Amino acid sequence: MVQRSQLRDALEEEIVNGVFGKGVRLDEQELARRYGTSRTPIREALMQLSAAGLVEMRPRRGAVAVVPDAQRLMEMFEVAAEMEGMAARLAARRWTEADNKQLLAVHAACRRKAEAGDADAYYYENEVFHEAIAAASHSGFLQEQLTALRRRLKPYRRLQLRTHNRVGASFAEHDAILAAIFAHDAEEAERLLRDHVLVQGDRFADLVASLAELPAAAVRKA
Amino acid sequence: MVQRSQLRDALEEEIVNGVFGKGVRLDEQELARRYGTSRTPIREALMQLSAAGLVEMRPRRGAVAVVPDAQRLMEMFEVAAEMEGMAARLAARRWTEADNKQLLAVHAACRRKAEAGDADAYYYENEVFHEAIAAASHSGFLQEQLTALRRRLKPYRRLQLRTHNRVGASFAEHDAILAAIFAHDAEEAERLLRDHVLVQGDRFADLVASLAELPAAAVRKA
DNA sequence: CGCTCTAGTCTTGTATACAAGATCAGACCT
DNA sequence: AGGTCTGATCTTGTATACAAGACTAGAGCG
Known part of the structure; x- marks a missing residue:
């Protein structure tokens, strides 16, 4: 059986992955045909996605x-970095034994994937790692906001994790972040995690700039 | 003529202002009757609000x-404080002459309302002030996120601005924040604005605690 | 030759009809 | 008497019909 949310997720997936080009109209009838449903559920999914800014x-x-x-995109990475940093700060203050266990387990999983040189698998575990820190912040609202933001940045993050030896560097950074958290060093944990995320944004910016994929960055209108 | 967004806003207003009690089902037919429309637009509005977490x-x-x-609520205030602080930090680095003018103008308007002792009018100008700082951050994404968050916290903020002589204190804080921003002191501006917002959260928490309005804080489920 | 106005078509927005799961009440059983 | 099953009713979820604004093409005019 098809849940209502699945249609929304499928559409979100397509949009976030850039299946539709910039400015292309999403034809309701065509989508309805493609998903084998009527326009009504399509419209409802679109409404949700519009509320989410997609x-x-x-x-x-x-x-x-x-x-x-x-x-x-840079703005989004900046905000994500700020919020991830905040999560690390709170986690450093509030982590429990259960959080500690969970973080160590996920970190170990990251290590395995990194040593195996499997960038895709590492990418997945990396998500889980960040999610675990958000959980350790014990702020449900922050956690939700971060999850939503991560979903939108997913494809771009993935893009640049593959470049260079970012996986190795990423894992080393995780290591330092965990050390700061477990030492209850909130400021340091915040700084490290913020930089960890910002590096991704910067690298992405480099990538884009080098590809010069972007003729009209300034053409955004109010 | 009634725009589609107006229905959504009206519903959001009602929900945010707590017209519907906790756990009360929002009957689509009843809402449709009340708004003089069919269930379809109601459903679409509800979908949007569900995506926004309302x-x-x-x-x-x-x-x-x-x-x-x-x-x-405290978690939301915490996140709002962090993001407002971030906006102040960026604004301190990036403000232009136009931002400067705008900020001074809004600040002057705040002063007038504060001196007139008009808490409601001050409350409104206060919103504009914060919005102006977000604009001066020159991060469209951050600005949007802040606007959405502010809307949700609106009724609670209003609630506690009325208490004590918060208006006078608030204006003094604004003054210091602007000074830091204009001096390009990003760290100080961030700290001041963050505290400015957090105070509201704390005061709100006090209020709630004193009213003991909250029997079931722990009953939240996964 | 190009512009504008207009009729036709297409798409979105809304209402309504229908299908299917959820709630509720009453009867039945233990 | 209490609990449980079952059918009636109600509400949501989906499809379809219809209304109304937006785009398009073509004719007429400058």
Whole structure:
């Protein structure tokens, strides 16, 4: 049986992965055909995605996928870095024995994937690692916000984890972050995790800049 | 003519202001009757609000208003403080002449309302002040996130601005924040604005605690 | 030759009809 | 009497029909 949320997730997946180009109209009938349903569930999914900022709904003129340009992407990475840093700070103050166990377990899993040189598998465990820190912050709201943000940045993160030997560096950073958290050094944990995420943003910016994929970063309108 | 977004906003307003009690089912037919429309637009509005975290949609069992308990509210204030602080930090680094002008103008408006002792008017200008700082951060994404968060915290903020002589204190804090921003002191601006917002959260927590309005903070389920 | 106005078509937005799971009440059984 | 099963009713979820604004193409005009 198909859950309502699955349609939304499938659409989100497609949009976030850039299946639809910038400014392409998302035709409700076509989507309905493609997903084998009527327009109603499609519309409801689109409404949700528009509330989440993934599509823009122009009255009477259809929905278009929102494809963040390089500047917007940097802004998103900046905010993500700030919030991940905040999570680390709170985690350093509040972690429990259960959090400790969980973090060590996930960290070990990261090590295995990193040593195996499996970037894709590492990428997955990396997500779990960050999620575990968010959980250790014991702020449900922060955790939710971070999860939503991570989903949107997912494809871009993945993109640049593959470059260079980022996996090795990433793991080393995880190590330092955990040390700071377990030492209850909130400021240091915040700084380290923030930088850890920002590096991804910077690297992404480099990547984009080098590809010059971006003719119209400044053409954003109010 | 009634825009689609107006229905959503009206519903959001009602929910955020706690018109519906905790766990009360939002009956689609009743809402449709009340707003003089069919169920379809109501459903679409509810979908958007569920994506924004304001209502929870339980499959086949209807939507209920999500009323944050005290702990969740504190978490939201914490995150808001962090992001407002971030905005101040960025604003201190990036403000332009136009931002400067705008900030001074809004600050002057705040002063007038504060001196007139008009808490409600001050409350409104206060919003504009914070919005102006977010604008001066030159991060569109951060600005949007802050706007969304502010909307959700609005009723609680308003609640505690009325207490004590918070208006006078608030204005003095604004003054210091602007000084730090104009001096390009990013760290100080961040610290001041963060505390400025956190005070509101703390005061709110005091309020709630004193009213003991909250029997079931721990009953939140996974 | 290009612009504008207009009719036609297409797409979105809303209402309604129908299908299917959830709730509730009453009867039945233990 | 209490609990449980079952059918009636109600609500949500989906499909379809219809209304109304937006795009398009083509004719007419400058």
